[in-house]
Amino acid sequence: MQLNKLVPAGIVAIAMVAAAWAPQALAALPMVIPLFHKEPAGAVTAAQHWYQKNQQGVGWRTKISGPTLTVFLPKKANANGAAVVICPGGAYVGEAMNLEGYQPAHWLNSIGVAACVLTYMLPRGRATLHHMPAALLDAQRAMRLVRQNARKWHIYPKRVGIMGFSAGGSLAGLVGTHFTKPNPHATKKINRFSDRPAFMVLMYPVISMEPSITHWGSRIALLGKHPSPAVVRYYSDELHVTRQTPPAFLCAAKDDPAVNLQNSIRFYKAEKKLGKPTELIFYPKGGHGFGLGIGKGRVSHWPKRCAAWLKKLGFLGHQG
Numbered sequence: 348m349q350l351n352k353l354v355p356a357g358i359v360a361i362a363m364v365a366a367a368w369a370p371q372a373l374a375a376l377p378m379v380i381p382l383f384h385k386e387p388a389g390a391v392t393a394a395q396h397w398y399q400k401n402q403q404g405v406g407w408r409t410k411i412s413g414p415t416l417t418v419f420l421p422k423k424a425n426a427n428g429a430a431v432v433i434c435p436g437g438a439y440v441g442e443a444m445n446l447e448g449y450q451p452a453h454w455l456n457s458i459g460v461a462a463c464v465l466t467y468m469l470p471r472g473r474a475t476l477h478h479m480p481a482a483l484l485d486a487q488r489a490m491r492l493v494r495q496n497a498r499k500w501h502i503y504p505k506r507v508g509i510m511g512f513s514a515g516g517s518l519a520g521l522v523g524t525h526f527t528k529p530n531p532h533a534t535k536k537i538n539r540f541s542d543r544p545a546f547m548v549l550m551y552p553v554i555s556m557e558p559s560i561t562h563w564g565s566r567i568a569l570l571g572k573h574p575s576p577a578v579v580r581y582y583s584d585e586l587h588v589t590r591q592t593p594p595a596f597l598c599a600a601k602d603d604p605a606v607n608l609q610n611s612i613r614f615y616k617a618e619k620k621l622g623k624p625t626e627l628i629f630y631p632k633g634g635h636g637f638g639l640g641i642g643k644g645r646v647s648h649w650p651k652r653c654a655a656w657l658k659k660l661g662f663l664g665h666q667g
Contacts, residue, residue, distance in 0.1 A: 377452075377464075382414040382488050406445030407437070408466065414485040416492060417448075417464040420500055421456040428503035429662045430461035431548070432489045436513025436636070438553075439470055439482070439568035446638040447512035447550075454639060458654050459663065461502055465489050467518065472571035476581055480569060486522045490542035491529075506662050508546035508593070513606065513636060514565040516552020520584035520614065523547045523593050546662060547595040548653060551603055551635055554610035555583045562606050585610075588617035595625045596656045598649045600633030626656050 420426070433455075435447035442448070444464070452462035468481035486509070494504045511519025526543035533539050553562045556570060556579045570578055580586055595618060597611045611627055618625040633646030640647035657663050 378418040378420075380416045380418060380492070382416060382485055382492065406443065406449075407441050408444055409441040409469075411442075411466055411468055414468055414481075414488075415466045416489055417452075417466070418500070419449075419452040419456050419462045419464070421459050421461060423501065425456075425459045426461070426501055427459040427506075427663050427665055428501065429459070429506040429508070429657070430463065430493050430497075430500070430502045431455055432486065432493060432507070432509045432544075433462060433464045434467065434486060434509065434511035434515035434518045435464070436511065436515040436553075438562065438564040439514045439517075440564070441469075442466060442515075443512070443636070443638075446636065447515060450639055450641075451510065451512075454650055460657075461493075461500055463489060463493055470569050472568055474569050474571075474574075474582060475578055482518055483521050483525070486518050487527060487542040488537070490522065490526075490544060491537050491540040494540040495537050504540070506545055508548065508662070509544040510548040510550070511552060512550045512638070514553050514562070514568075516549040517554060517565060517569070517582075517584065519544075519547055519549060520552060520554055520595075521582065523595070524584050524587035524589075526591075543591070544593050546593050546657070546660065549595050549597045549611070549614070550649075551599040551606055551637070552597065552610055552614070553606055554585050554614045556580075557583055560607040560609040560613075562610075585613040585617050588614070588621065590621055592618065592621075592623070594618065594623045594660065596653050597625070597627045598630075598653070599628075600630045600635070600637065600646055602632050603635045605635040624660060626652075628652055 433448055433451055435442040435444055437443050448464040452464050455462040465486060467485040470480035470482050474480040493507050497504045509519045509522050523544050529541045530538050553565045555561050556566050570582060597615055599608055599611050615625055615627040630646040633640060633643055637643050637646050639650060
């Protein structure tokens with residue numbers, strides 16, 4: 348599959364991360380694949396700013412012309428058939444592509460997991476009960492696209508999960524609680540595949556839109572300033588956990604100044620109530636937006652804890 352045309356700065360940014368993080372685990376340069384030949388109905392388009400930096404120096408995208416998947420495949424000798432769609436965070440007003448996209452992708456490759464970094468359309472406060480945000484449609488389609496390419500990318504369809512950071516955790520949680528049924532008779536082949544994740548990794552996630560614990564910036568960007576109670580409830584992930592919701596690994600820092608820890612706690616309790624093998628880890632320090640936690644003390648241990656959890660659930664072992 349050919350690479351989509353990219354702004355040179357974008358290619359440089361991805362290559363720099365590739366060189367800095369476990370290059371021996373990477374099969375080839377990443378593939379950048381558009382999710383749609385045309386933007387979905389209701390999507391907001393603008394001039395594309397592929398790779399900028401915000402005031403904190405984090406690789407940042409704020410204007411997106413169309414949703415894409417950047418696919419990082421591990422070497423065959425290292426691959427175990429698992430895959431993860433990664434949703435970078437950014438309060439639904441931007442996307443931290445390096446810290447919460449490319450770096451986690453290369454860590455996943457290092458443990459044999461294919462990683463697909465999602466660039467999704469920003470919702471612009473337009474989500475309603477009858478108008479799904481383009482970001483959710485993008486993430487659902489990304490899940491189906493990975494499964495459609497499972498044989499080509501040496502992936503087991505039952506081992507495709509989703510990972511999200513901050514508002515990307517909200518998006519990942521929406522996919523895990525609002526997944527749609529595949530249509531085996533669909534005219535378009537991609538719609539014959541499931542968008543339900545096999546597992547979720549939710550990092551310092553925005554889970555709830557409830558006023559008492561929500562992250563207001565993310566809520567306004569997703570739902571607007573005056574959503575109805577029904578809309579608030581619909582997009583609060585913790586209220587939609589069922590026996591079909593996949594298990595989750597949740598992680599946050601106790602000194603997070605941005606997202607109330609009750610977001611993670613309520614989702615964890617909702618899953619545990621149904622007997623799911625969900626895990627919740629809080630670290631004393633780390634703040635918000637720590638990514639892999641490199642150079643930030645104990646919070647940097649979460650990737651090992653997450654890998655152990657995935658292995659315990661059977662997602663990292665090789666199938667005979």
